[in-house]
Amino acid sequence: MVDYRKEGLVAIFEVNNPPVNSLSKNVRQGFVDGLSKATNDPEVKAVIIIGKGRTFIAGANIKDFGKPMEELMSSSPSLIDIGNMLEESEKPIICAIHGAGLGGGLELCLFSHYRLAVKSARVGFPEVNLGILPAAAGTQRLPRLVDITVAMDIISSGRHVAAPEALKYGILDQIVEGDLLKESIKFAHSVIGKPLEPRRLRNLACKSILYCISVIHQFCLKSVRNAADLSYEAGLMMENTYFKYLITGFQSFALRYSFFAERTARKWQLPSGANAANTKPLNVQTTGIIGAGTMGTGIAVSLLRAGYPVILVEQNQEFLDKGVDMIRNILKDGVSRRLMTEDRMKQCLKALKASVDLKHLANVDLVIEAVYENISLKQEIFKKLDYICKPSALLCSNTSSIDIDMNVYGKETSAETVATIMDFGKKIGKVSILVKSCHLFVANRMHGCFQTEAKFILEEGALPDEVDRILEDFGMPMGPFKVSDLAGIDISCRIQHEVAKQHDIELTLQTRFFRGERYSSLSNRLYELGRLGRKTGKGWYRYEKPGGKNAIPDNDIKDVIRIHCKELGIEQRQISTQEILERCLYSAINEGFKIIEEGVVDKPEDIDVIWWYGFGFPRYMGGPMFYASQTGLKKVYDRVCYYHKNFPYSSHWVPSDLLRRLSTAPNPVPITQWKTVLHSKL
Ligand SMILES: CCCCCCCCCCCCCC(=O)CC(=O)SCCNC(=O)CCNC(=O)[C@H](O)C(C)(C)COP(=O)(O)OP(=O)(O)OC[C@H]1O[C@@H](n2cnc3c(N)ncnc32)[C@H](O)[C@@H]1OP(=O)(O)O
């Protein structure tokens, strides 16, 4: 709703629709009612629109977009109706923005005559992240207010523009210091009686378009271009046509799922009943990191950037110096890319203390261990930390595969610890997902199936660039073999040898089975040839130089595969695109269902979020579990059974029972309800 009150000559519309004042039907109706009162009240000379609570207006209610098109289009009053009423008002309308003015919220501002904001406010058109365009005249009005290249950037990037930048472009008229409402009332008095015609954007001409023709290729850009080429009314009509097309498409559907999935994933809960809402995080002020390698230095940079002091501990001075240099270089790079100022970099470096003595961690609130992936080394360090650190300190481990219950949440991890870590993750700008301990955890466990199948496919007849191209066409940012070259083929080989050693097994180039599972020694062959990936200039591809970035398909690799298969008696054949996609994706998806079944994650959305951030799975496909739900679980299950029959020595093809049960449900079970099937008789 919209609360209406008067302060002297000024009517105040306070949008009151928690949590983020989205433009639901009752809010839109509130604007119509408020405008009618303000127009008919001769005492009122100006109107201020302000948001109650944490934000101004976060845009349309995204849940409305799931409604049938006819209902959506006929839902009155529409935002454009309200906008027109605001623009036509003979009394100046002033928007007073705090928090965020996004999407429809910014469009309302552009229909209003003046825009003020506090310094911390942000405005923007994030519609592209939902697979749509700003269709309440956003593409027609913004280019009438700001330079067209700025409008294109804001609309096509979806980024949030900070108030000082928005002021520079002319989107805002003023940044307000002090109390927003009081200052806005003062401002309102200063504009009462001034002519409104120059403030009505529909009457302004759009600025030159000449220098941005080459980038007009998406709907948003086409629509912005229309602002320059067509009349305001014709531009609006086209904007509406594009909107209708986009909102009914798969990408927008998947992106809207993604928006809510990310928020659902934040809502962790433990079997004890403790959850994000009822558990208070502890206060973390000081931090320590052990190990200044790839991960330790990266984590240190994230903590320093977020304003936490860090004590970095290494095993000797040489490694410590290297680590500090690495951190300095990452921060410097941030300065050269204008991600931070020189002053901020200096503050970060001042907050970094380096040591070779664990005892310096005695007073920190939180310690992150990031030493080599070696269980006895990690255990030895935690034993020492038990003595050194204060009792309230949180001890965290950064491991990629070791299944140690004490590492992640398990019997010994308190709800406060979980709450603190989830909160801490958000504060350092990361998205944290709560998972239970299991071999390889969620990301590596699922991705392992994907990578393993990709290698089997090479043995059976495909080439690395062919497999990569098919997965990149699907939407992955890099195919599995380019990823492997980037990470270094030696890393995975060493891990495999280490695991085999633990079982008293020696892996050779002739090994075809390991612990009852099909095994491919193809990467070991590359390892022995010194083809370690980008760093040696050769791996699954060749590169222009060691450390080069351009992956060039290499004829030599064909010979390596051919010899490998001949020696091991593996027959090669033509493999279809469908098979390549299915074997990589469905093997991982089947594992994902097992992960849900075992309660390692709480809900499928958690897995999808992990895949966007961990592996760059395209958000516009929703994530592997959403993709499966849209493909049809019956089809996925049938194909998993088919591959299980054909490849009986790969346990990742043993069909998940949850997948089987969901696939036989009389009606498709929505992804948000899958968990309920675990406890039902289905
Ligand atoms: C008006 C439609 C009527 C139909 C008429 C048909 C005519 C056709 C033309 C249609 C023209 C409409 C054009 C239009 O208006 C387009 C839009 O505005 S699309 C929406 C654009 N806005 C966004 O994408 C903003 C999304 N929100 C955010 O970025 C963040 O939430 C925000 C920065 C505002 C706050 O962040 P934070 O403090 O971290 O809070 P959370 O993100 O956790 O959010 C809290 C809570 O609120 C829910 N939520 C947030 N935004 C919306 C939203 N816009 N709609 C619905 N719900 C929203 C969020 O999911 C959280 O709730 P949970 O229960 O925790 O999930």
Ligand SMILES: NC(=O)C1=CN([C@@H]2O[C@H](COP(=O)(O)OP(=O)(O)OC[C@H]3O[C@@H](n4cnc5c(N)ncnc54)[C@H](O)[C@@H]3O)[C@@H](O)[C@H]2O)C=CC1
């Ligand atoms: N590299 C990656 O992409 C990822 C790695 N991980 C995990 O993070 C951990 C660290 O990995 P990386 O940073 O890649 O390893 P790394 O080899 O780059 O760094 C490890 C660092 O720990 C230091 N170290 C060893 N023993 C120590 C001790 N007793 N005291 C202090 N420092 C000591 C080493 O000198 C080295 O600098 C591993 O457990 C790894 O599995 C997790 C996710 C991803």
